[in-house]
Amino acid sequence: MSRPSPDHRPATTPSGRPRRSVPGSGLAKGLAVTLRTMTRKSVTAQYPDAQPELPPRSRGVIGLFEENCTVCMLCARECPDWCIYIDSHKETIPAATPGGRERSRNVLDRFAIDFALCMYCGICIEVCPFDALFWSPEFEYAETDIRDLTHERDKLREWMWTVPAPPALDPGAEEPKELAAARKTTEKLATAAQPESQPPAQSKPQPPAQPESERPDRAESQRPARTESERPARGGATEPGEGES
Amino acid sequence: MNDVLDVTLRLLVVFVVFLTFPLIIGQTEHKVMAHMQGRLGPMYAGGFHGWAQLVADGVKFAQKEDVVPAGADRRIFQLAPAVALLPYLLVLLAIPIGPGEGAVGEVVDAGVFFVLAVMGVGVLGSLMAGWASANKFSLLGGLRTAAQLLAYELPMLLAAASVAMAAGTVSLPGILDAFEWWWLPWQIVGAIVFFVAGLAELQRPPFDMPVADSEIIFGAYTEYTGLRFALFLLAEYAGIVVLCGLTTVLFLGGWHGPWGADGLGWVWTLLKTAILAFVVIWLRVTYPRLREDQLQKLSWTLLVPLSLAQIALTGVVKVVIQ
Amino acid sequence: MTLSTAMATAAHTMTSTAHTTTAAADTPGFLSPTGVEIAFLLVGLVTFGAAIVTVTTRQLVHAALWLVATLGGLAVEYLLLTAEFIAWVQVLIYVGSVVVLLLFGLMLTKAPIGRSPDADSGNRWAALTVAVASAAALIWVVVDAFRTTWIDLDGAAAGSTEVTGKALFQNWVLPFEALSVLLLAALVGAIVLSRKAKADAAATSASRPGGRSEKEGAR
Numbered sequence: 001m002s003r004p005s006p007d008h009r010p011a012t013t014p015s016g017r018p019r020r021s022v023p024g025s026g027l028a029k030g031l032a033v034t035l036r037t038m039t040r041k042s043v044t045a046q047y048p049d050a051q052p053e054l055p056p057r058s059r060g061v062i063g064l065f066e067e068n069c070t071v072c073m074l075c076a077r078e079c080p081d082w083c084i085y086i087d088s089h090k091e092t093i094p095a096a097t098p099g100g101r102e103r104s105r106n107v108l109d110r111f112a113i114d115f116a117l118c119m120y121c122g123i124c125i126e127v128c129p130f131d132a133l134f135w136s137p138e139f140e141y142a143e144t145d146i147r148d149l150t151h152e153r154d155k156l157r158e159w160m161w162t163v164p165a166p167p168a169l170d171p172g173a174e175e176p177k178e179l180a181a182a183r184k185t186t187e188k189l190a191t192a193a194q195p196e197s198q199p200p201a202q203s204k205p206q207p208p209a210q211p212e213s214e215r216p217d218r219a220e221s222q223r224p225a226r227t228e229s230e231r232p233a234r235g236g237a238t239e240p241g242e243g244e245s
Numbered sequence: 246m247n248d249v250l251d252v253t254l255r256l257l258v259v260f261v262v263f264l265t266f267p268l269i270i271g272q273t274e275h276k277v278m279a280h281m282q283g284r285l286g287p288m289y290a291g292g293f294h295g296w297a298q299l300v301a302d303g304v305k306f307a308q309k310e311d312v313v314p315a316g317a318d319r320r321i322f323q324l325a326p327a328v329a330l331l332p333y334l335l336v337l338l339a340i341p342i343g344p345g346e347g348a349v350g351e352v353v354d355a356g357v358f359f360v361l362a363v364m365g366v367g368v369l370g371s372l373m374a375g376w377a378s379a380n381k382f383s384l385l386g387g388l389r390t391a392a393q394l395l396a397y398e399l400p401m402l403l404a405a406a407s408v409a410m411a412a413g414t415v416s417l418p419g420i421l422d423a424f425e426w427w428w429l430p431w432q433i434v435g436a437i438v439f440f441v442a443g444l445a446e447l448q449r450p451p452f453d454m455p456v457a458d459s460e461i462i463f464g465a466y467t468e469y470t471g472l473r474f475a476l477f478l479l480a481e482y483a484g485i486v487v488l489c490g491l492t493t494v495l496f497l498g499g500w501h502g503p504w505g506a507d508g509l510g511w512v513w514t515l516l517k518t519a520i521l522a523f524v525v526i527w528l529r530v531t532y533p534r535l536r537e538d539q540l541q542k543l544s545w546t547l548l549v550p551l552s553l554a555q556i557a558l559t560g561v562v563k564v565v566i567q
Numbered sequence: 568m569t570l571s572t573a574m575a576t577a578a579h580t581m582t583s584t585a586h587t588t589t590a591a592a593d594t595p596g597f598l599s600p601t602g603v604e605i606a607f608l609l610v611g612l613v614t615f616g617a618a619i620v621t622v623t624t625r626q627l628v629h630a631a632l633w634l635v636a637t638l639g640g641l642a643v644e645y646l647l648l649t650a651e652f653i654a655w656v657q658v659l660i661y662v663g664s665v666v667v668l669l670l671f672g673l674m675l676t677k678a679p680i681g682r683s684p685d686a687d688s689g690n691r692w693a694a695l696t697v698a699v700a701s702a703a704a705l706i707w708v709v710v711d712a713f714r715t716t717w718i719d720l721d722g723a724a725a726g727s728t729e730v731t732g733k734a735l736f737q738n739w740v741l742p743f744e745a746l747s748v749l750l751l752a753a754l755v756g757a758i759v760l761s762r763k764a765k766a767d768a769a770a771t772s773a774s775r776p777g778g779r780s781e782k783e784g785a786r
Binding site for chain 2: 626628655658663666681728
């Protein structure tokens, strides 16, 4: 039974087991842990009295920025539990220029999300190509009637105002695409007005055309403008699920 | 007339202590346990840090229906909480909190025997409840209670006997009169044995195998509801008061303190009792529940030999200093 | 067994009752009893009743609990006779430990909540005869022995811890030691019996192939 202790210290137990710490030190350690925890600040959040400090990307509720919605139905299709209801109709816009073609556009009649069904996966927000849906950290919308959890268009718009501003870009990050596009447009217009000036702006490489949903880095004021400027460009894009019918 | 008034007053004081101290300890347990687990504990009842939580609990218990199971032994089932609770009230009578005749409910000649005997009777309540509930969990709880009592009564008695030997008396005020500060290191083993065995007798965690709520659903108290259940809970906390008070009196010198002995002795007693009660809570939060065989093993192979060794040491020292 | 013990206990109580009522007053006699004597008598009656119920009830656990009442009543009687030490030891040993052991044993059996149909031993009359005989003998002996002595309830306690201890370790030290040796013998016997049973179990389990060895079982 006289097994040498692995660390070559004298064995404390007669049975030859490796030297261990003082008997009861484990018990004392346990007591120390609880005592130390007691002296520290407790982690309990006193929620109804004090609002929790939620991170900006908390998935509380989904807000709808209606102006950006093209009724493409992508969100409703991708929704895993089918909790998005969209109704729309088509309107014809008379030609903007004389002799031009009439255009048709979709007008949203109903946009509702049933939060009793929603599982907060965020797929609808990810797939929305026009940044019409946003996460808001608001979470206190419990209802006594389950039917009231179906938030209609106006309510979803109300949530929109609770969406926090996107976090600032990292220093030295690439310019946001909308800004770049807007700047380019103005530059193009400027060059059209003054053909000799500013050739380097034209030679700047075109931003990649892949649809990227980097929406939080867009300023609030950019949204409607971008929609107006991008919608025709995207109209013939390659998105297979874009239900423009 | 004066005697009658005196006795009535003493009984009243003891009764008030009996009703308030367990609640104070219960509330302390709520808060201390919460903070040791990084929580806040009750915060609403009463306004200030939930001080009235146990009052609210009492009101809740009083409102609940008092259910007696159909298959139960009615009388014994209903009697059990009283049997569990009353002994602690009696024990409280005999614990001196200050020097002199005035600071004890009733001077009992064989005080040590009295308190230990009556504390042992309290366990009968759990046994009655366990048997009369007609519930297998309760029966298991009762069995475990009995086994635990049999195992831990012996070391507790032996540890108390050691102090009685040292003091040369079995009267609690007598023991305190004979107390010297160096008894503390002399009787420290006995003190630990007494305290641990007392915890086990009260079925406090980590010795709460008989009531193990996660496996036998509070053991003997499974079928109890409402006020009767509250009485069992009150008995547990009154038991903590009694155990801490007894340990203070027997081993920690009761009203003796480094200073302020005259007139403020009772403060020392209460302070020591409160610290011990904190330790009871601390141990509960820190350690996991001992398994039944570990429980028995701890008593028979560790506490009993330790207490016997303490008695031997006490005897040797006693003979040497005489 | 239980019947005769309890009867003897009850008889003992009666004996004490008789003995004190004749002895406690300044002038021994049954007339003009004091309050303590009346209390003693009443408690004695209750204790006697509890003892009777202990041996006659058909519910086993009730019998054990009535035994608690009987033993507690006896402790009260001791208290009334100023034998405080004996009283608390009675509670500690009998109520606190013996009855708990008894209840522990009962819980291990299939004792039903209600009446046990087979609680009667069939030796009812034999037991009663033995009990009455022993009770009569006890009464006779005790009355004969203590006829002319009485306890002074007003003076210093005759049964305090100090007095009891002095009596036990000065006059009666030899019987006391003999009794401890007896208990020690009982202890050793119990250990031997349990160890033997364990060894037998080990042998049988070892001889059975594939059986759990005793070492494993003990772990």
